[in-house]
Amino acid sequence: MKTIPEAALNIKGETQYIDDLPEPAGLLHAAVCPTPTAHGILHGLDSGPALALDPSVRVYTSADIPGKNQIGGVVADEPLFVDIHDGEGLYRGQSCALVLASSRPLARRAASLIRLDWEKLKPVVDEREAARNGSFVQSSRTQRSGDPEAAFKKCTTVVSGRVDSEGQEHVYLETQGALATPREGGGMLVVSGTQSPTGVQGAVAGVLGLPLNLVEVEARRLGGAFGGKESQGANWASLAALGAALSGRPVKIYLRRRDDMQRTGKRHPYSSDYKIGLDATGRILAYEVDFYQNSGACCDLSPAILSRSLYHATNCYHIPNVRITGNMCRTNLVPFTAFRGFGAPQAVFVIESAIDAAARRAGIDPDRVRRMNLFGPGDSTHYGQPLENCRAGAVVDRLFDKCSWDRLRAETDSFNSSHRLEKEGIAFIPICFGISFTNFFMNQGGSLVHVYKDGSVLVSTGAIEMGQQVSRKIAQVAAHALGVKLERVRVERTSTLTVANTFPTAASTGSDINGMAAAIACEQIEKRLVAKAASCLNAPESEIKIADSIIYRSGRPSELTWETLVNRCHFDRIDLSAHGFYSTPGLTFDEETQKGSPFAYHVYGAAALRVKLDVLRGTYQVDKVWAVHDVGASIDEAVDRGQIEGGLVQGLGWSLVEDLRFDAEGNLLADSLSTYKVPDIHFAPAAMDIEFLKDAPNAKAIMGSKAIGEPPFLYGIAGYFALLDALHAARPEGTLPYSIPMTPEKALDFIEGANR
Numbered sequence: 001m002k003t004i005p006e007a008a009l010n011i012k013g014e015t016q017y018i019d020d021l022p023e024p025a026g027l028l029h030a031a032v033c034p035t036p037t038a039h040g041i042l043h044g045l046d047s048g049p050a051l052a053l054d055p056s057v058r059v060y061t062s063a064d065i066p067g068k069n070q071i072g073g074v075v076a077d078e079p080l081f082v083d084i085h086d087g088e089g090l091y092r093g094q095s096c097a098l099v100l101a102s103s104r105p106l107a108r109r110a111a112s113l114i115r116l117d118w119e120k121l122k123p124v125v126d127e128r129e130a131a132r133n134g135s136f137v138q139s140s141r142t143q144r145s146g147d148p149e150a151a152f153k154k155c156t157t158v159v160s161g162r163v164d165s166e167g168q169e170h171v172y173l174e175t176q177g178a179l180a181t182p183r184e185g186g187g188m189l190v191v192s193g194t195q196s197p198t199g200v201q202g203a204v205a206g207v208l209g210l211p212l213n214l215v216e217v218e219a220r221r222l223g224g225a226f227g228g229k230e231s232q233g234a235n236w237a238s239l240a241a242l243g244a245a246l247s248g249r250p251v252k253i254y255l256r257r258r259d260d261m262q263r264t265g266k267r268h269p270y271s272s273d274y275k276i277g278l279d280a281t282g283r284i285l286a287y288e289v290d291f292y293q294n295s296g297a298c299c300d301l302s303p304a305i306l307s308r309s310l311y312h313a314t315n316c317y318h319i320p321n322v323r324i325t326g327n328m329c330r331t332n333l334v335p336f337t338a339f340r341g342f343g344a345p346q347a348v349f350v351i352e353s354a355i356d357a358a359a360r361r362a363g364i365d366p367d368r369v370r371r372m373n374l375f376g377p378g379d380s381t382h383y384g385q386p387l388e389n390c391r392a393g394a395v396v397d398r399l400f401d402k403c404s405w406d407r408l409r410a411e412t413d414s415f416n417s418s419h420r421l422e423k424e425g426i427a428f429i430p431i432c433f434g435i436s437f438t439n440f441f442m443n444q445g446g447s448l449v450h451v452y453k454d455g456s457v458l459v460s461t462g463a464i465e466m467g468q469q470v471s472r473k474i475a476q477v478a479a480h481a482l483g484v485k486l487e488r489v490r491v492e493r494t495s496t497l498t499v500a501n502t503f504p505t506a507a508s509t510g511s512d513i514n515g516m517a518a519a520i521a522c523e524q525i526e527k528r529l530v531a532k533a534a535s536c537l538n539a540p541e542s543e544i545k546i547a548d549s550i551i552y553r554s555g556r557p558s559e560l561t562w563e564t565l566v567n568r569c570h571f572d573r574i575d576l577s578a579h580g581f582y583s584t585p586g587l588t589f590d591e592e593t594q595k596g597s598p599f600a601y602h603v604y605g606a607a608a609l610r611v612k613l614d615v616l617r618g619t620y621q622v623d624k625v626w627a628v629h630d631v632g633a634s635i636d637e638a639v640d641r642g643q644i645e646g647g648l649v650q651g652l653g654w655s656l657v658e659d660l661r662f663d664a665e666g667n668l669l670a671d672s673l674s675t676y677k678v679p680d681i682h683f684a685p686a687a688m689d690i691e692f693l694k695d696a697p698n699a700k701a702i703m704g705s706k707a708i709g710e711p712p713f714l715y716g717i718a719g720y721f722a723l724l725d726a727l728h729a730a731r732p733e734g735t736l737p738y739s740i741p742m743t744p745e746k747a748l749d750f751i752e753g754a755n756r
């Protein structure tokens with residue numbers, strides 16, 4: 001029987017998510033009583049009315065925790081519950097109490113009946129205000145190269161200004177949740193919606209006061225994550241596990257969309273100050289930037305995200321003199337967290353804005369400045385990493401050819417001079433994205449591969465399937481490494497039982513690291529199979545090759561079948577299982593000097609976008625996209641194309657439509673999908689002409705491929721600049737703020753001259 005691919009099961013609606021799993025006997029449902037405002041002190045609570053609702057109701061607080069009231073994965077600054085004895089509530093939606101009941105509606109109603117003795121305090125929501133108060137998650141970081149102060153003196157154009165970007169809600173289809181079941185001997189099994197089973201295992205073990213070998217965490221698949229479940233699955237898994245441990249019954253928690261939007265972290269808002277200097281020809285000589293990251297109330301992954309902002313501060317440009325400073329500002333908002341791009345999009349928007357401002361001031365076309373300053377062969381980044389096989393020039397040259405940029409520019413200008421109520425705008429963006437976790441030690445992964453005695457293959461790795469088809473790529477890697485047909489390979493869910501001490505499926509490294517780990521395990525088994533085939537066929541091992549389930553001898557198919565070979569090994573007592581381990585080689589970084597080679601390699605690409613603007617309404621449509629993307633040697637072209645299209649549209653959502661706003665009290669204003677607008681299929685560009693850079697295998701990753709998940713998100717930033725181009729055509733004398741998202745409301749204000 002053939003393995004049915006994940007995607008086919010998905011399309012048929014047969015894939016199971018946590019809430020689809022059969023409910024165990026005695027299951028209790030969980031709900032949370034949250035903090036009512038963004039900042040305050042919890043002096044106590046009255047659970048009487050909740051308990052009176054139904055005999056099945058139970059209420060637990062910080063006082064009931066057997067282990068630590070702490071789930072911070074990087075820094076221990078994130079309590080699971082606001083401490084019931086005068087604890088400080090750090091953001092709106094933080095948990096004050098866990099409520100269990102026999103049904104989900106009952107649990108939610110009981111939670112709403114809990115009365116809090118709450119002293120409201122004034123919250124800080126603005127990152128610059130937090131910085132003025134000296135309120136930081138960790139101390140600030142600076143990267144330097146060259147001497148920007150001296151270089152600014154040599155510039156003919158120097159411009160400084162401010163750039164802002166709002167956060168972004170992940171809008172994974174499956175909201176956060178977990179199902180916990182107590183096990184004999186005090187153990188706990190948690191099925192968790194997480195990108196990081198090992199991270200959840202650690203949080204649960206800490207809260208319950210258990211060793212890791214008593215906590216099993218599994219994640220079969222996620223209905224999307226985008227970074228939102230890299231660290232933040234731990235909260236809900238810990239609550240479910242705590243409820244299960246205290247009640248002795250299985251417990252399920254599943255967030256409503258509104259609760260998920262209000263209580264979970266999102267992309268970090270940034271506010272930044274820049275200064276950029278050009279010489280008379282348009283070369284960028286110097287760049288300085290101060291990032292004010294709104295980190296939210298707890299550390300979460302903010303330092304790693306800030307690191308990625310620093311590394312990507314010059315995007316794809318060689319700038320000889322830079323000073324880049326990042327500040328992690330602690331506020332009373334949800335702990336902001338990982339989101340596709342992980343701090344790079346925020347930084348790239350700032351340098352692209354700075355280039356736009358400086359070029360306009362100097363009277364040069366911004367796109368000429370972009371093209372002139374690209375990384376080239378022999379260049380190193382400002383943090384000292386030489387760019388081996390730099391493909392920036394290649395992708396940009398090909399893109400300019402492909403979209404006939406000069407003609408496009410001329411056509412757009414001529415359209416604009418003959419139309420008053422409709423304007424067009426175009427922009428292009430080059431990208432350069434570093435692949436590896438910015439935390440050195442996280443770049444490792446494991447696998448466990450079994451060839452069963454019937455010849456079917458089962459592969460387990462740390463890679464979580466979240467719709468990105470990492471399991472498809474890993475199946476392809478395993479099939480190739482073993483020499484077996486793809487349909488014989490199944491990729492199993494991720495569990496802490498099969499592969500231990502994993503890191504999150506994140507940083508676009510899922511198939512790089514786990515694919516490599518799977519290949520390493522498969523190669524061990526393949527060696528044993530080849531040796532056995534050689535002895536069966538009476539031939540030297542060097543003449544044996546296994547491919548596509550066929551055993552070749554001297555290049556010709558032999559009479560030995562894959563099934564027979566596997567069966568012979570089994571009867572000869574040969575091990576048909578193997579564990580693989582991979583750690584990315586060659587990474588170096590000195591935290592002191594902030595120099596080194598933190599990335600295995602870089603991904604390059606370039607995209608051009610055309611926007612059509614309705615001048616009367618302020619509405620717009622991205623009608624055409626051209627992109628040339630460096631995928632290396634693609635393991636699966638359909639998967640890679642899907643990731644490029646999806647990343648680009650998600651990036652357009654961030655730069656143009658998604659309006660994540662908090663009021664001065666720290667309340668999220670748009671907290672449901674009826675008010676928070678995401679790009680849908682009608683908003684997606686009508687035509688996307690995406691090309692893979694040809695003949696560009698990558699020696700640094702599995703089967704010559706390159707990571708694909710995050711880099712294309714950056715293309716969305718060109719949406720802002722294409723719209724800016726159209727808006728300037730509509731109102732040439734205006735100055736548009738460098739502020740994301742550029743929603744239709746803001747666009748209309750600009751056209752009418754309201755936001756000068």
Ligand code: LUZ
Nearest residue numbers: 304342436437438439506507
């Ligand atoms: N997660 C992480 C990431 O922990 N470190 C990273 O460098 C990273 N980069 C992108 C996305 N997630």
Ligand code: MOS
Nearest residue numbers: 227339340506507
């Ligand atoms: Mo991440 S933003 O979880 O790769």
